[in-house]
Amino acid sequence: MKASIKICLAAVLSTSSWWSHSMVDAKSVFAHYMLSTLDPNTDHAKQDIDQAIAVGLDAFAVNVGAPGADFSKNTLRQLFDYARDKPFKLFLSFDFYAAGDIGAHQEFFNLWRNEAAYLNYGPQNLPVVSSFSGGSLGPDVWRNFKETNNVYLLPNLEGDADYYNNPTAFFQKWGNAIDGVFSWEMAWPDASNTPVNVTSEKDVAVKNAADRAGKSYMMGLSSLQYKHCCGDSWYRSGETNLPERMTQILSLKPELTEVMTWNDAGESHYIGQCWPEGLPEEILQYGNSETYPHDGWQPLITSFINAFKNGEEASQMKPSGDSPIGALWYRGVMAPCDTGLRGSGAAINSVNYAVVLPPTTQGARIQVSSGGQVLSNVPAHEGLNYNAIGGMVTGPQKLEILDQSGAVIASASSKVDVSNGPQGGFCNFNYYVAGLHKNKKIPLTGAIRVFPVRSIMEAGKELSEDTTESKDTERCTEAECSQETDNGLDGGFAAWSVVFGAWCCLFCAFGWVNASGNFQEYYETHQLRDYSSSSISWILSLEPSVLFATGLVVGKVFDNYGPRWLLITGTFLHVFGLMMTSVSSEYYQFVLAQGICSPLGASFVFYAGLSCTATWFQERRALAFGIVASGSSLGGIVFPILLTRLLPTVGFGWSLRISGFVILALLIIANLMVRSRIKPVPRPFTINDYTDPFSEPTFVLLMLSVTCGFFAMFIPINYIVLEAVKNGIDANLSGYLLAILNAGSLPGRILPGYYGDKLGRFNVMIAMCAFSALILLVMWLPGTLVAPRSAAVYVVTSLLYGFASGAFVGMVPALLGQISPDITKIGVRQGVLFTCISVATLTGSPIAGAILSQQHGAFWGLQVFAGVMMVACVLFLILARITLVGCALRVKV
Known part of the structure; x- marks a missing residue:
């Protein structure tokens, strides 16, 4: 009898463990992950997953563009093996632009559906499958796939004419062929030759129709789109697209959100590492995450995720600690530069920022400088603050958070100066992103203080307490350190x-x-x-x-x-x-x-x-x-x-x-x-x-x-x-x-x-x-x-x-x-x-x-x-x- 009880208890615990490791809660946030070659002799898979966990993501939506390729199997094996014992999941997203045969995708999916780290979702705890494109396949093909494989289906079906034009008719037509939908294109404004803001108007219509039909709705969150390879070149506005989209998502409160993307160097909207072994030189010339790092956006994503899961608005976003977090981003070349770039007219010469302030911050101001001159100095408020400050000029760019006395409490500085023309003969519209770092004032003997001007931690993290005097500091007198900054913008x-x-x-x-x-x-x-x-x-x-x-x-x-x-x-x-x-x-x-x-x-x-x-x-x-x-x-x-x-x-x-x-x-x-x-x-x-x-x-x-x-x-x-x-x-x-x-x-x-x-x-x-x-x-x-x-x-x-x-x-x-x-x-x-x-x-x-x-x-x-x-x-x-x-x-x- 005792043995039977132990066996039953073990079975229950095992089932509970499996359930907890296979499902995520509603209000989950994923990141689109481009499946490419990862060198098995490196720890790149480990770094990606560990960093995603630190950001607060629940899973990678793995974009499968070559289901029959060896590199697809090898890379996915590394990811699943490392994620097995981690609080992190993976699921497949079929890329129908790269590989249009749903049979090949189905065969590849069946290789991984039973992995311990594969994401299950919904009331029946089914394996999740999403897609990039696929609306042209029609309801019958997708219904057959769903019933054959017993999955929770969240495809991207924008190719169906009714998707945006008549969402109610769309869901009536698709019925039980899907469990929900994922909107990709609405994460950015359309390519335009004039500046334009991202809008959630179509998201509202599709989400409302999805709610009425009892379907899940997954919104996309992204920074920009810039592509300059593979026979095509375009730009879709990215000045303040990321914080604007955060604000929209937190207002609409969809069931799911997908960050686009973790590592898509080809379209420049990555927030993680883009490992060079999986990328051609044509993409690396403009999408190299070492040269053009975007990880400075990650603390903002973390703050967004916490607000999203708590049902809060953008004004209620908070940093992880008691210090401001945020980022500065800018293009390294003044516009106009490349007249052959579709949508280049939408690019403005602006210094862009997003900053999240804790509730305890009172009287702070956000100051933006370009080329050594102040462009903006405005009051800051609790929660998310963002703007695109026009008037950027060549030279260095800087973002500073000032306290009530005018002292700098956090800052972000450009690593590469803005130039008037192409750098190395190439007009790159990708962004340089610099994360916000906390500044500390360290008193010394006499009337001297030291201001650390470079932080050794990642953006948004606390500056190490053991910071010491070094060549990375500069000195100021007591009077200079206490002097109030008055740049005159908006007052004085x-x-x-x-x-x-x-x-x-x-x-x-x-x-x-x-x-x-x-x-x-x-x-x-x-x-x-x-x-x-x-x-x-x-x-x-x-x-x-x-x-x-x-x-x-x-x-x-x-x-x-x-x-x-x-x-x-x-x-x-x-x-x-x-x-x-x-x-x-x-x-x-x-x-x-x-x-x-x-x-x-x-x-x-x-x-x-x-x-x-x-x-x-x-x-x-x-x-x-x-x-x-x-x-x-x-x-x-x-x-x-x-x-x-x-x-x-x-x-x-x-x-x-x-x-x-x-x-x-x-x-x-x-x-x-x-x-x-x-x-x-x-x-x-x-x-x-x-x-x-x-x-x-x-x-x-x-x-x-x-x-x-x-x-x-x-x-x-x-x-x-x-x-x-x-x-x-x-x-x-x-x-x-x-x-x-x-x-x-x-x-x-x-x-x-x-x-x-x-x-x-x-x-x-x-x-x-x-x-x-x-x-x-x-x-x-x-x-x-x-x-x-x-x-x-x-x-x-x-x-x-x-x-x-x-x-x-x-x-x-x-x-x-x-x-x-x-x-x-x-x-x-x-x-x-x-x-x-x-x-x-x-x-x-x-x-x-x-x-x-x-x-x-x-x-x-x-x-x-x-x-x-x-x-x-x-x-x-x-x-x-x-x-x-x-x-x-x-x-x-």
Whole structure:
């Protein structure tokens, strides 16, 4: 009896042991493993499995592309033998691109299905089989395979047309032929010639259908795709693809996740070692893990796995210890480099990072440097932080985590500098990845401390406690060690003094243009009373048009030489133009002085102020631009009141001269304060600088949107005073309408910027433009038709339209900065955008004047024109947003 009990107990324990070693829990994470030659005289199989266990992976999905080859059997034998007594599993993934015969795969599978380390899964504890491709085989072939071999089947069936187009119909068609599905292609954006973000929109649709059908869904997690071999060459965006995909997976919470890949050197998305004995030289030239290591991503993968298994979001990701973990990654060659590379246009010159901070970290900041200059210094928060920082230049790259005092607590530094051209004659778009290492301050005698600058541990691990003084350390004095780092990005005296200087630029440039409505009514009753409204409006529409159109040249000058000469020359031309206007009496004189010379100078200071502000702010960019743009609002308040008071008392000439002296005083301040944080980078003129933005769908849609918006924007500014006067509103009150409009635009400049940084700049801009359209079509148009002699209609319309349209000047540069991959070219890109806008500012008011003349002084036609243009602005903005995040609504963008 005792013997029987012992035998039964042994059997139960044996079964329990087998069960525990064969199954993994739901919420498991695997890694795709390319099966190739492993030298049996090395411990490469051991290293792969041990490292995968340390990362937290549950199994390798072994990609079988040559089921009949000896190397496949030899390598798999090494892996299974070592994994036998380890908490780690293996299962086969049939590669139908490399070997399309399912019979050969079945024969190979039966050699391994009973191995102790083979993964079993599901309620019946069946051997798992997955695939790369295979959808074209159809349900019957897969059903036969599943029933014959009694497996848990998780194939990649994207080749079936219904998979993404009609997921519900797909699962109805496949039924019991599968236990679940694996989506491969959604782990990256499609190959594109413009920067594009990865999306989970199709994952959502397939997962929801899988849930309804009672099937497992496995999402793919990957970093990038870059292939340059075997007769093909392509790139699929990898800047922040890895942390973006982590965020999506943690939000969707699928049953399973597969990291793609552990060792696929051919497509560059490996996170482990790519052993050279199994790779051809053609792949090793760009996918050698010794030269281009990616193991710096592994601590991030570990943090992700823990969050995934605990059902947490990206904001809840944690490092393994109490120190930050993360990585820096970058390409070693500046783009564009290889025009023959499919998708090369998606590559941006950015320094990319992802960092996970523990809950105990308070007040930390993330600082990114390129070529020795700081590109970004932003507040960090608990959980996952990531970004792609544009403006990368040649030289070394660095990521630093700063504590509240400004001291560096962790850092990652490039091992290879970025170059301008191919290295060794080859444009390699693979990434260098540098893991984040903890920094320690070691006090010495006296007022000296030692900062270790190289860690001897792997990324994310604690620095060894026995670190000693050596040649790998550098010394600093007590004062230097305790000095707070202030690089000025997103704050500090230097940054905010630039904001004030740029505010003066906008006050004098755009603020003066905002006062143009006073001249429309004045010229019609004084110097140019013999000219039509449309003819006079050409002078006034020239002002914003010239201000914007010169951006093509001014932007290039700024990028190459900085702001100094632009500010000096612009100050002279703006003031000189106003002085010449003060003595003008003929139409052509007003055109030359007020319509061309003055706004030409205004454009120089306008672009210098905006472009410099862009270099000093990133996280608070919209707020900074909003404050700067409020200068144009206040100018639009001050100058109309000033002119209204001065014109009847001192006359036209001295009214212009006094205004000119006010502008001169403020521009002197601007000349002293406005400067760029980034040194100018002289570049030769190339037409591509001006044409490349038009290859970006988001830029084109943004351009169309703001162009439509500016068709509408100046119509109320130029015509509401005239309409009020003609409808019998008190002349004194009518003269203040522009001041009221610009008073409304003052909070309209600042508040959208503040909330844009918090809620998403595109989101806020869409809301503000929609509000503008409502004011034009629902208040101004019906209000003046029903009650044309009501002063309240004009006052309320002016105030609300001022607020609603106030976002235009401040938010447009912020939106452009958000979608611009290279901050060192911000001047040219602003110039291109505003030159397109100049077409609208040049023709919008004359078109409105022509409509007014055709309707014999009735204003409703120009009001409808303005409203329709603003509606078009909103529609194009929505399309631009869709190019960034798809149709997802609750996304900050």
